[in-house]
Amino acid sequence: MEDATVSSPCRPERLQKLAVSDTGFVFDPQTGQSFTLNSTGLMSLNLLKKGTTVENTAACLAREYGVSVEVASSSLEAFLVQFGRYL
Amino acid sequence: MTIIARKTNWRFANVAVTGINARTENPGPGMAVARCIRECPEFRGRVIGLGYDALDAGLYARELCAASFLIPYPSLGEKALLARILQIHEQMGLDVIIPCLDAEIPNFNRIKPALAKLGIKMLIPSRDQFNLRAKDHLSAFCKSIDVNVPESKIVSDPSFFDTCEADGWQYPLVVKGIFYDAGIAYSPYDAKTIFGRLVSQWGYPALVQKMVYGDEFDLTAVGDGKGNLLAPLMMRKRALTDKGKAWAGVTVLDQGIEEMANKIVKALMWCGPLEVEVMKTDDGKIYLIEINPRFPSWIYLSHAAGRNLPVTVLKLLDNECNFDFPPAKTGKFFIRHAQELIVELIDFESVLITGSLAEIPERWIQEGSGYAEHV
Numbered sequence: 174m175e176d177a178t179v180s181s182p183c184r185p186e187r188l189q190k191l192a193v194s195d196t197g198f199v200f201d202p203q204t205g206q207s208f209t210l211n212s213t214g215l216m217s218l219n220l221l222k223k224g225t226t227v228e229n230t231a232a233c234l235a236r237e238y239g240v241s242v243e244v245a246s247s248s249l250e251a252f253l254v255q256f257g258r259y260l
Numbered sequence: 261m262t263i264i265a266r267k268t269n270w271r272f273a274n275v276a277v278t279g280i281n282a283r284t285e286n287p288g289p290g291m292a293v294a295r296c297i298r299e300c301p302e303f304r305g306r307v308i309g310l311g312y313d314a315l316d317a318g319l320y321a322r323e324l325c326a327a328s329f330l331i332p333y334p335s336l337g338e339k340a341l342l343a344r345i346l347q348i349h350e351q352m353g354l355d356v357i358i359p360c361l362d363a364e365i366p367n368f369n370r371i372k373p374a375l376a377k378l379g380i381k382m383l384i385p386s387r388d389q390f391n392l393r394a395k396d397h398l399s400a401f402c403k404s405i406d407v408n409v410p411e412s413k414i415v416s417d418p419s420f421f422d423t424c425e426a427d428g429w430q431y432p433l434v435v436k437g438i439f440y441d442a443g444i445a446y447s448p449y450d451a452k453t454i455f456g457r458l459v460s461q462w463g464y465p466a467l468v469q470k471m472v473y474g475d476e477f478d479l480t481a482v483g484d485g486k487g488n489l490l491a492p493l494m495m496r497k498r499a500l501t502d503k504g505k506a507w508a509g510v511t512v513l514d515q516g517i518e519e520m521a522n523k524i525v526k527a528l529m530w531c532g533p534l535e536v537e538v539m540k541t542d543d544g545k546i547y548l549i550e551i552n553p554r555f556p557s558w559i560y561l562s563h564a565a566g567r568n569l570p571v572t573v574l575k576l577l578d579n580e581c582n583f584d585f586p587p588a589k590t591g592k593f594f595i596r597h598a599q600e601l602i603v604e605l606i607d608f609e610s611v612l613i614t615g616s617l618a619e620i621p622e623r624w625i626q627e628g629s630g631y632a633e634h635v
Contacts (some may be wrong), residue, residue: 192591202590204475205496205512 183257188222206259213238214256217249227253268355270574273305276348278331279360279554280309280318284598285501289360291317292560294324296570299563303571308352314611320603327352327618330611334363338370345375351618354380356577358533358570360554363439365390381577383482383532385553392528393551395436395467405527407520408547410434410539412469420468421451434469437462442504444471472549474541477514478506479521480556482572483530489522490576491567491585495558498593506558507596511565511588516546524551533573558594565589 192200197210199218210218213234220230227249235245268274275297279288294307309318309325312333319328329348332340341364348354357380359368369387385393392401395412402409413429415421425431435451436442437458445451451468458466481492494517499508521536535552555569562569565588572585610617 200591202513204514205477205498205510207510 183221183253183260185221185224187260188218191218191222193218193222201260204259208256208259213248214252217252218256268305270356270571270578270580271302271304273355273574273578274308274353275305275574276308276310276352276354276357277318277325277360278310278358278364280311280316280321280325280328281313282317284596286503286505287557287596288316288318289555289557289559291321291324292557293358293360293555293570294318294321295560296563296568297574298324300568300571303574305355306352308348308354310348310357314608317601319611319617320601320607328611328616329618330615334361334367338367341367342371342374345371345380346378348616349378349380351616354378356380356574357382358555358573359384362553365553383485383573383577385483385528385530385532385534389528389530390553393524393553395438395550396465398548398551401527402548405523407523408545410469410472410547410549412436412467414465415455415468416465418452418455421445421448421455424448424451424468429468429470432471434471436467436469438465438467439463472539472541472547474539474545474547476500476506476549477512477517477538477540478509478556478558479517479536479538480534480559480562480569481521481525481536482533482569482576483525483528484576485529485531487526487529489518489525489530491562491569491572491588492518492521493562493565493567493569493588494518495561495594499595509558509561509594511561511590511592513588513590514540516540516544520546520548524548533569558596561592561594564592564594 190202197215199208199210217230217234220233231246231249232242234249235242277290277294279290281288282291297303297307306326307324309328310331311319311328318325331344359365365384368382368384372382391397396414399409399412432444432446433451434442435445435454439462441458443454445454455466476497477494479492479494482490484490494512494514495509496512497506497509501507517538533555535556537550539547539549559569566586567588607617
């Protein structure tokens with residue numbers, strides 16, 4: 174299993190605790206915060222929760238959505254910074 | 261009339277609950293406590309509501325309280341309270357009382373030995389425990405056990421608010437009544453207005469506290485009097501009333517808050533229900549705001565989260581508690597709402613004239629509440 178923290182501002186143990194629904198609804202049982210993710214956010218979070226590295230997550234997103242790895246990486250980084258503020 | 265001490269299993273107990281007022285902006289916890297007990301499938305006893313005012317909604321909540329009685333206000337002292345409890349005991353045969361309001365705990369403490377002789381049990385903090393967690397002693401207590409608390413100061417002279425900024429007390433500040441209530445002051449004028457209101461209602465002195473910014477969390481649990489924190493349940497406030505009370509919240513699990521509560525209960529050897537109010541800052545620091553010596557008004561959430569704390573009190577009083585509580589369910593929300601309770605004139609009349617609203621005993625016997633076997 175790879176480490177999801179290499180360049181992620183979200184700690185893996187915090188990600189593991191999140192309750193994530195297929196609809197994109199996310200509940201943080203530690204803070205009581207809830208979030209709604211779009212499909213790319215949901216896919217990213219599910220991959221990171223499984224232990225996929227940020228780099229591999231970006232590669233998966235690029236493949237899935239037909240964009241370059243650079244575009245996917247940049248979007249993923251922005252998402253993680255934003256999400257990390259709440260965790 | 262002879263009053264006989266009853267010996268009843270908690271499942272068949274007559275449980276009196278106070279604090280059954282239900283003002284929407286700040287309801288007492290009593291009705292939620294009654295609801296927790298009534299909704300426990302094993303409970304076959306009766307809940308008896310004890311109110312202070314004929315407009316306390318719980319007096320008329322027939323689905324919760326089998327009978328209801330008015331009791332004297334705490335300011336009338338313990339003798340008046342004991343006399344009234346004895347009258348109610350003669351009529352109902354009480355087994356347990358769960359006091360749900362801060363101001364009545366000292367009186368109940370004083371009459372505890374007399375009630376114990378009659379077989380009426382209570383799980384409440386001792387006078388020392390009650391005093392140590394009081395607002396005016398909280399800072400010193402927290403320092404002694406290394407718990408963060410916002411800097412606070414006792415204020416008796418309102419002129420303090422004109423010069424406090426020069427001494428490092430920058431606005432906004434929280435001004436608190438000695439027993440209850442608080443307000444946020446953004447200027448000396450605000451502070452003096454709030455101070456005047458609080459001391460006229462709750463007496464001198466008041467407290468001033470530096471603001472801490474963050475998210476508000478509450479923890480409720482039961483202390484067993486031996487230093488153990490039983491069945492802690494945490495809730496994050498999701499929406500507040502004008503008085504800063506939660507009207508929506510969600511159960512959470514935060515190790516830091518639980519550790520703080522453990523420390524408090526261990527240091528005080530706390531006995532009975534409690535609510536620990538904390539503020540968690542963005543950098544993860546947890547500040548203790550208040551310790552309340554009773555269940556919170558959101559206690560029904562404990563039943564929903566799989567840890568029915570009022571029933572835990574009944575079990576503890578009956579020495580039937582295995583301390584093996586299931587994990588509290590996180591993600592359980594509550595949203596408080598107001599509802600009109602329809603009251604028949606004859607019931608209102610009964611409360612006003614006799615101070616009680618009771619069913620006839622034959623009816624309870626028919627309901628198979630377990631009463632018949634014990635009288």
